[in-house]
Amino acid sequence: MRPLLILLASLACAVAAPGAWTADVPSYPQVEVRTSEGTFVLELNGKRAPLTVAHFLSLVESGFYKGLVFHRIVPGFVIQGGGFNARYEGKEPDATIPNESGNGLSNERGTVAMARTNDPHSANTQFFVNLVDNQKLDPQPERWGYAVFGSVIYGMDVVDAIGTLPTGPGGPFPSEVPTLPVIIEDMTYHPAGYTPPE
Numbered sequence: 001m002r003p004l005l006i007l008l009a010s011l012a013c014a015v016a017a018p019g020a021w022t023a024d025v026p027s028y029p030q031v032e033v034r035t036s037e038g039t040f041v042l043e044l045n046g047k048r049a050p051l052t053v054a055h056f057l058s059l060v061e062s063g064f065y066k067g068l069v070f071h072r073i074v075p076g077f078v079i080q081g082g083g084f085n086a087r088y089e090g091k092e093p094d095a096t097i098p099n100e101s102g103n104g105l106s107n108e109r110g111t112v113a114m115a116r117t118n119d120p121h122s123a124n125t126q127f128f129v130n131l132v133d134n135q136k137l138d139p140q141p142e143r144w145g146y147a148v149f150g151s152v153i154y155g156m157d158v159v160d161a162i163g164t165l166p167t168g169p170g171g172p173f174p175s176e177v178p179t180l181p182v183i184i185e186d187m188t189y190h191p192a193g194y195t196p197p198e
Helices: 003-016 050-062 156-162
Strands: 030-035 038-044 068-074 078-085 111-114 127-130 148-154 167-170 173-178 182-190
Touching (some): 038 156
Antiparallel strands (some): 038 148, 068 078, 068 173, 111 127, 111 148, 167 173
8 A cells, every 4th residue: 555545544443533623523514704805704624634523613713714815816726815914915824634535525516625834734813715626635655644624615706706806915925815815704503504694
């Protein structure tokens, strides 16, 4: 068996093992993401990505994402946010989480995944939504992938609209930054499921 597949299998076993901090992770929690451009809703997969979902929900419930921005827009690829405020000051804490990209979920259009550096286990607070099918971000025989942990179930039109906004340089970034900040006004966990407004 190839080394990466051995690592992925080992991680899958570790994730599947019952643990005090993942035992109570809901199977399919829903999170409302209210932005300055509109609202969309994520349904997370606590069965396939329990470590990531537990981490993400803890950030949501602590109010961490309120006031942060989508700082990266790449048309036909992704929108990315969750690490910087509107002044492009980094807000990520030191904690990182294990890479759960070997969970069987693919980076298809409308899915949400964790952003990271070249270190496969460096995911922290930043996430991205896939605007198109991006299977090239899935695990490959020679490398780890980007861990998908949910998908957009409401408001994909809002995500698509964000993905077409004009961009340029901003803060420390030479490009791909929205000309006007796309602010995450709030995120709300809906234990009983999200009910769209009429």
